[in-house]
Amino acid sequence: MTPRPPADPLSYQLHHGAVTPEPAGDRAVVERSVLRCGLRVVTERMPGMRSAAVGVWVGTGSRDEPVARAGAAHYLEHMLFKGTGRRDATGIAEEIDTVGGELNAFTAKEHTCYYAHVRDHDLPLAVDLLTDLVFDAACRDADVDTERGVILDEIAMRDDDPEDLLHEMFLRSMLGDHPVGRSVLGTHDSVAGMSAAALRVFYRDHYRPPNMVLAAAGNIDHERLLGLVREALDDRFPDAEPVGPRQGSRDTNDYGCGDGLVLTGDDIEQAHLMLGAPGLDRHDERRYALGVLNAALGGGTSSRLFQEVRERRGLAYQVYSSIASYADTGHVAVYAGCQPGRLGETTAVISEVLAGVAEHGLDAAELDRAKGQLRGGLVLGLEDTAARMTRLGKNELNYGRHIDVEEALTRIDAVGVGEVAELAGWVVPRPGAARAAAVVGPYAHIDELPDELREVMG
The missing domain is CATH 3.30.830.10 (Metalloenzyme, LuxS/M16 peptidase-like)
Structure with a gap:
């Protein structure tokens, strides 16, 4: 879908590699590019800020799970912080703490987001960390077993909070077997029975660039960010078109x-x-x-x-x-x-x-x-x-x-x-x-x- 340019004070420019941004001055400017692999990169330059927030958005959430694998999207979110081919969990934590930044994630019904909030000077580190976590997670068997207990504790905490529990009950009561009615956390039984192999299959099937958006806002330059992302991802994925907005599977x-x-x-x-x-x-x-x-x-x-x-x-x-x-x-x-x-x-x-x-x-x-x-x-x-x-x-x-x-x-x-x-x-x-x-x-x-x-x- 081609975006409709809205009125100022925000300008929205659609880039596909050859278009040069208009001078922005002190205005916030939103720009969008689509990489060859299908990843959409959307930025908002905020010249008065000294920070940058970067997020990798995956168009997959709890509604996309097989019933027998309820909680897989959230489980996988945990696993991506356990290590990659280049970093272990401790190294990930130490790198972001060294620059005083924040690195976190959340899973929702229809998407998952991994984000970093850092000084503008540390944008290259944020991009490197996020792309490494999202595209090169190890998902080792031992880490899956270790994290299982953490997620079961999270489910128990939810059940101990009356308002959180009430919300889950209400959705089931309202929506029945509609996928949105299922808990993001999954159930005790589905999490207890989740295998590392099943999580790796879910990861392979859903964590593809055409199903993702990299969004960033702050004191950033769109072309510089594109260069960082291309450096991290070029030649790793085949050419592809982005996935369109989710319309829902049926009434x-x-x-x-x-x-x-x-x-x-x-x-x-x-x-x-x-x-x-x-x-x-x-x-x-x-x-x-x-x-x-x-x-x-x-x-x-x-x-x-x-x-x-x-x-x-x-x-x-x-x-x-x-x-x-x-x-x-x-x-x-x-x-x-x-x-x-x-x-x-x-x-x-x-x-x-x-x-x-x-x-x-x-x-x-x-x-x-x-x-x-x-x-x-x-x-x-x-x-x-x-x-x-x-x-x-x-x-x-x-x-x-x-x-x-x-x-x-x-x-x-x-x-x-x-x-x-x-x-x-x-x-x-x-x-x-x-x-x-x-x-x-x-x-x-x-x-x-x-x-x-x-x-x-x-």
């Missing part, structure tokens, strides 16, 4: 639905609730309207949920709404943590708020506040090089182009009351129509949960 409705209302009993002091309904995939043009709706519903301290549940009723310390969008599915969710004896009342008040928004949408003042919240969050969230790098990598993987701040702000400003009202009538989990609900709390059986929860589910 969400092709998958079995989840379990409705689910409970994990735990001897804790709070009841944790999450309920929701289907939302939008990330390619839906209404996604900006959904962002505005979410901000007004439960995205801040002036939101309807916060004001009604916490400020006026004092029912919960924490209450919020959230949205998630993937290539072919999405959801809208509401979370609250309250005293176990007040779960029914809390649920009833949340239902009243949701019903009002679903039926009437937002008023003009709410719409303006929500837009202001999104505008401020977007701009203030991009004040450092790591955040800029993340935006570059995600946009290239998800959309095949750079979506600059001005374009996003324009789309937010264009959202109207009528558009939000129409969307609210469809996506807000109104009483009797919630698709999924999950509870973690001191309840022995699902029959002990208050009737208000069953009324929400219908």
Whole structure:
């Protein structure tokens, strides 16, 4: 897909080896090149910074795993830090610590990212480290066995955190056997049975340059970075075309639905609730309207949920709404943590708020506040090089182009009351129509949960 050049102050230039960048002055400039091997290199030069953030984004996450190998993407993320043909784990750690930098990674549902944050002077080291880790991992049998215990501990930590566990339960309840509904960490059994051979196959199949993006932001020069990357990768891979943005394999409705209302009993002091309904995939043009709706519903301290549940009723310390969008599915969710004896009342008040928004949408003042919240969050969230790098990598993987701040702000400003009202009538989990609900709390059986929860589910 050919990117559409957005308006200043960011310029977006598409490079394929022969085009010379325009003079930038003090402006941030976004540039994109595609190497012969299919790797996309996207940079944002920020002349006023003294640092550089570099990330290698792989268009593979937990949804790409075979069911029997759940957790493979995350397991592999751990393995890439255990050593390469040139470095062992200690050497990797010592090199990045010597320059006071940060080297880390994370795995998500649809991608994995390996990133370094260093002084601009240390950009060559960051590129060398990242390309070595990502393209020349050893994945030794002994290291796989050593790291297995670490990942099993990570799963246990997740299960000990009620809010983290609740989120996993909610996704399973919402999405059933859709691949996005599976845990990024995998299960105890799948991780315990993961073999080094299986991880090497997953590595070989998915860690290919056409499926990757190298994104960088900070006081960097695009052509210099290209030279560093070519030096590391040229002649190692055949010529190839990049993989396009993920569109999703099939319609969400092709998958079995989840379990409705689910409970994990735990001897804790709070009841944790999450309920929701289907939302939008990330390619839906209404996604900006959904962002505005979410901000007004439960995205801040002036939101309807916060004001009604916490400020006026004092029912919960924490209450919020959230949205998630993937290539072919999405959801809208509401979370609250309250005293176990007040779960029914809390649920009833949340239902009243949701019903009002679903039926009437937002008023003009709410719409303006929500837009202001999104505008401020977007701009203030991009004040450092790591955040800029993340935006570059995600946009290239998800959309095949750079979506600059001005374009996003324009789309937010264009959202109207009528558009939000129409969307609210469809996506807000109104009483009797919630698709999924999950509870973690001191309840022995699902029959002990208050009737208000069953009324929400219908």
